[in-house]
Each structure stands twice: as structure tokens, then as C-alpha cells.
Amino acid sequence: MDDPKTVFWLSAHPEPRSLNGQLRRMGIKHLKSTGHHVVESDLYAMGWDPVVRGDGLVEAGQRFDPTGDTKRAYIEGSLPSDVRGEQAKLQDADAVVVQFPLWWYAVPAILKGWFDRVLVSGFAFGKDPDTGQRLRFEKGPFQGKRVLVLVTLGDRPRAIGPRGKSGELCELLFGLLHGTFAYTGMVVLPPMAFPSADFTDNESYADMEHALHDRLDQLFETQPIHYRPQFQGDYTEEWELVPEVRPGETGLSTHVIDDHERPS
Amino acid sequence: MDDPKTVFWLSAHPEPRSLNGQLRRMGIKHLKSTGHHVVESDLYAMGWDPVVRGDGLVEAGQRFDPTGDTKRAYIEGSLPSDVRGEQAKLQDADAVVVQFPLWWYAVPAILKGWFDRVLVSGFAFGKDPDTGQRLRFEKGPFQGKRVLVLVTLGDRPRAIGPRGKSGELCELLFGLLHGTFAYTGMVVLPPMAFPSADFTDNESYADMEHALHDRLDQLFETQPIHYRPQFQGDYTEEWELVPEVRPGETGLSTHVIDDHERPS
Numbered sequence: 001m002d003d004p005k006t007v008f009w010l011s012a013h014p015e016p017r018s019l020n021g022q023l024r025r026m027g028i029k030h031l032k033s034t035g036h037h038v039v040e041s042d043l044y045a046m047g048w049d050p051v052v053r054g055d056g057l058v059e060a061g062q063r064f065d066p067t068g069d070t071k072r073a074y075i076e077g078s079l080p081s082d083v084r085g086e087q088a089k090l091q092d093a094d095a096v097v098v099q100f101p102l103w104w105y106a107v108p109a110i111l112k113g114w115f116d117r118v119l120v121s122g123f124a125f126g127k128d129p130d131t132g133q134r135l136r137f138e139k140g141p142f143q144g145k146r147v148l149v150l151v152t153l154g155d156r157p158r159a160i161g162p163r164g165k166s167g168e169l170c171e172l173l174f175g176l177l178h179g180t181f182a183y184t185g186m187v188v189l190p191p192m193a194f195p196s197a198d199f200t201d202n203e204s205y206a207d208m209e210h211a212l213h214d215r216l217d218q219l220f221e222t223q224p225i226h227y228r229p230q231f232q233g234d235y236t237e238e239w240e241l242v243p244e245v246r247p248g249e250t251g252l253s254t255h256v257i258d259d260h261e262r263p264s
Numbered sequence: 265m266d267d268p269k270t271v272f273w274l275s276a277h278p279e280p281r282s283l284n285g286q287l288r289r290m291g292i293k294h295l296k297s298t299g300h301h302v303v304e305s306d307l308y309a310m311g312w313d314p315v316v317r318g319d320g321l322v323e324a325g326q327r328f329d330p331t332g333d334t335k336r337a338y339i340e341g342s343l344p345s346d347v348r349g350e351q352a353k354l355q356d357a358d359a360v361v362v363q364f365p366l367w368w369y370a371v372p373a374i375l376k377g378w379f380d381r382v383l384v385s386g387f388a389f390g391k392d393p394d395t396g397q398r399l400r401f402e403k404g405p406f407q408g409k410r411v412l413v414l415v416t417l418g419d420r421p422r423a424i425g426p427r428g429k430s431g432e433l434c435e436l437l438f439g440l441l442h443g444t445f446a447y448t449g450m451v452v453l454p455p456m457a458f459p460s461a462d463f464t465d466n467e468s469y470a471d472m473e474h475a476l477h478d479r480l481d482q483l484f485e486t487q488p489i490h491y492r493p494q495f496q497g498d499y500t501e502e503w504e505l506v507p508e509v510r511p512g513e514t515g516l517s518t519h520v521i522d523d524h525e526r527p528s
Contacts, residue, residue, distance in 0.1 A: 014317055015328045050314060050373035053278055064279045104379045105443030106370060109314035113373030159503035162514040165494070166503065167438050171516050174431050179369030239423035239430065250426040251515040252435050
């Protein structure tokens with residue numbers, strides 16, 4: 001490999017001998033074998049605490065403001081050491097792989113609490129102190145960092161397709177892909193789903209492994225999801241699409257730039 | 265009140281002196297004043313553990329299957345006592361109010377872990393042991409139980425409107441409203457949002473309080489979101505809309521029955 005990168009593999013499954021555990025080990029091994037440096041956070045193995053609390057951030061009995069007090073602690077360097085450790089891993093990464101089982105059509109609590117605790121104001125978003133420019137989306141601090149979601153789920157493939165009852169996967173995960181990753185400036189790759197996970201046999205597992213290798217090989221080349229930029233005229237000051245963009249249309253897909261909208 | 269009901273108020277905010285804490289106390293007081301019985305779970309105050317673990321469910325060193333082992337423990341009555349306590353509260357409730365601040369466009373980790381740990385197979389969904397019928401959506405165990413989401417958020421109102429950048433609220437929360445509440449059989453009310461929460465002053469707070477009283481007064485009369493039933497021909501066996509329903513359309517809103525589809 002000409003250009004080795006640092007990949008941060010963030011995962012959340014309670015059982016190492018699960019399909020998730022197997023895919024994790026195999027994916028990390030593959031990335032290393034292709035020359036990348038891999039940094040890991042296996043949240044269950046680490047005993048990660050997912051709960052945002054004021055303890056240590058404000059004096060006992062003081063009112064705790066989750067946004068303001070974590071921002072202040074970030075600036076002062078007084079966030080808990082586990083949070084600072086995760087921030088350093090994310091900061092140093094060229095790409096992030098976020099792997100989880102879909103529980104109640106969302107990330108497991110232990111992983112949600114990684115976002116809640118690690119992505120504090122000042123670190124993951126903020127304002128330019130000189131210009132007042134909001135630092136998010138295309139101005140976000142994590143510009144250029146690629147993120148790939150790997151998700152196992154029990155539903156069959158069509159249930160997360162465009163007319164699937166569980167919701168098309170990118171729409172179902174909009175708050176994560178757009179509201180979290182794109183918000184902080186990351187380059188969001190199409191997520192990779194492993195449906196029918198409870199019915200994995202040796203043959204289907206071999207297919208999964210092969211497909212995952214392919215996606216990891218393309219980690220730095222895959223075309224991302226083209227979410228609209230925030231500050232280039234597509235949205236009003238109230239964060240609503242201007243009337244000229246996709247006139248009359250609604251729905252989450254309006255926030256993705258259509259192929260025919262892009263200059264060829 | 266002729267017909268007092270039991271309302272379960274489930275909430276998650278770390279600071280009682282927050283807007284969330286104030287709305288919670290006020291809402292509960294109002295429900296009681298109108299004759300309802302209110303049961304509470306204030307997850308931060310309870311020190312709720314949000315992490316699904318195999319401890320106590322499988323022998324040390326045994327492989328842990330989050331779905332299968334919690335189902336078995338539910339049937340045997342050996343789930344942890346905190347989980348059983350929450351299940352009893354939910355079981356006994358005529359309506360549930362679920363209140364939270366929107367963190368990273370989703371529920372806080374401590375609340376996500378309530379769903380992860382409490383809504384186990386056998387309790388919140390399952391199969392009829394005699395007929396093999398899947399017990400979910402209109403066959404789900406919580407049929408008739410109403411659920412109202414109250415959510416505070418920093419964004420301004422239009423950001424969560426039909427063309428808002430953060431995603432229209434019901435679409436943003438699809439995994440919760442549809443994939444969790446409707447899945448288990450609940451009657452899902454349109455969620456109530458408190459946007460611009462960081463800019464609340466006395467006047468806007470008075471408006472919030474008034475609006476919340478109105479919604480709580482209508483808790484048992486409000487028209488719910490008309491999600492499609494699962495077993496009445498709208499979906500294939502693969503959980504995909506049949507071609508005749510909303511032909512050619514995609515997006516999360518296709519899973520809600522349009523007014524013009526319903527018999528008048």
C-alpha cells in the first residue's frame with residue numbers, strides 16, 4: 001500500500017463470539033494486512049460508561065448544563081480521561097468504522113452514549129471564535145474524516161430497502177449519518193448492512209466476509225452520500241430548504257443531492 | 265374525571281432544575297390534578313443501568329445471545345429486578361409519556377438502554393405459541409396502550425418541519441415511533457416538540473406549559489399516527505410494501521396511511 005492510513009474501529013456488542021465479534025476481528029485483520037494502522041474501541045470490552053453526568057464537571061449541588069459544562073471542561077482539558085482518550089482516537093483517525101447490531105432500530109445504548117459523551121461542543125462542533133461562523137457540516141471540525149457504518153440486523157434485506165417496512169436504512173439512520181457524522185464534518189459512506197443476521201450459516205458468512213473485505217479495500221475511494229452543504233444557499237437561516245431546491249418535495253431524501261442536480 | 269387512567273411517565277434528563285425537569289414536574293402534577301394515577305421512572309434519579317449484559321443471565325464464560333437469553337430469562341422470571349419493575353409499570357399503564365432532550369438527534373443513552381433492556385422478546389413482541397402468529401404491530405402485546413413523546417431540542421421549529429434540515433420529527437424518530445412503539449402494538453400519538461429549548465424565557469415557557477396541558481388533556485382522545493398494519497395485505501412476506509400500495513413511492517411517509525386512503 002502506498003498510503004497507509006489510520007482507521008479507528010468503534011464497535012459495540014456484548015459477546016465476542018457473536019457474528020459482530022467475528023466480523024470485527026476479521027475486518028481489523030484485513031485492514032492491518034493491507035497496511036493500515038488500526039486503533040480500536042470495543043465498548044463492551046472497555047466497560048465504557050455511556051451516561052452523561054455532571055459528576056466531576058460541576059460542584060455537588062450545582063446545576064448541570066450538559067452542553068455548556070462539557071464544552072467548558074473540554075476547553076479546560078478537564079473532561080474525564082476516558083472521554084479524552086476517545087477524542088484523541090477520533091482526532092487522529094483518517095477513517096472511522098462504526099460497527100453495531102441494530103437494537104430497536106437504533107444503536108445500542110453503550111454506543112449512543114459514546115456519541116453523547118465524546119462529541120462535545122468545542123470538539124465536534126462549535127463556532128469560530130473570531131468570525132462567529134458556525135463550525136458544522138462542511139465547516140465541521142472532522143472534515144475529510146471518512147465514516148463507514150457496519151450494521152447487523154435481524155430483518156431481511158427488503159425490509160430496509162426503499163419500500164421496506166423498517167425504513168430504508170439511510171433514512172432509518174438519518175440522525176446518525178446526517179445529524180451526527182455529517183454534522184461534525186465527516187464524509188459519510190453508504191452504510192453496509194448485514195441483514196438476516198440470525199440466519200447466518202457458513203456460506204452466507206463467507207459472502208459477508210468477502211463483501212466486507214471489498215468495502216474496506218474501497219474505504220478511501222467509495223463515493224460518499226452527498227448530503228447538502230449547510231452554508232451554500234440550499235437552506236434558509238431557519239435550517240429549512242429554500243423553495244427553489246426540490247420544490248414542493250418533503251422527506252429525508254431531499255437532503256441528499258440528486259445525481260441530476262450535480263454538474264456532470 | 266369519569267374515567268381515571270394510569271399514566272406511566274418515563275423521562276431522562278440529568279438535571280432536575282432543567283427545562284425537562286420543570287416540564288416533567290408540571291406535567292405530572294397536571295395529570296394528577298385531572299384525576300389520573302401517575303407512575304414515574306426518572307431514569308437519572310433512579311441510576312438506571314442502560315447496558316444490556318449477559319451477567320446473571322448466562323454462566324460465566326458461556327456465550328451470551330442478547331435476544332435469546334433475555335427471552336428465556338423473561339419466561340423463567342429471572343430477569344434482573346430493575347428490568348422486571350419497569351416491565352410491570354409498562355404493563356399496567358394505559359398510556360406512556362416518554363420525555364427526553366434530543367441528543368445527537370436521538371434519545372439519550374440512558375433512555376435507549378431502557379428500551380434495550382426492558383422490551384425483551386416474549387414481553388414486548390413474540391410469537392403465539394399455538395398458532396405461530398407473529399405478535400407485533402397490530403398483533404403486538406401492547407395494543408391499546410397510548411404513547412406520547414415529549415422532546416426538547418435546540419433547533420428552531422422549521423428545522424424539524426417537512427423540509428427541515430434536521431429531518432421532519434416523525435421521520436427522524438421513525439425507529440422509535442414506528443420501529444419500537446408501533447412494533448410492540450402501542451397507539452402512537454404525534455410527538456410533541458419543544459424546539460429552541462435553549463432560548464426559553466418566561467413567556468415562551470408559559471406557552472409550553474399551556475400547550476403541554478392541552479396535549480395531556482387530550483391524551484386519550486388525540487388521533488394517533490396511522491401506521492399501516494403489518495398483517496392486512498399492505499406488505500409482502502419480506503416486509504416490503506406491495507406494489508399496489510403507494511405505487512412507485514419511497515420514503516418513510518409511505519408507511520403512514522394517507523387520509524385519502526382511509527374510508528371516510
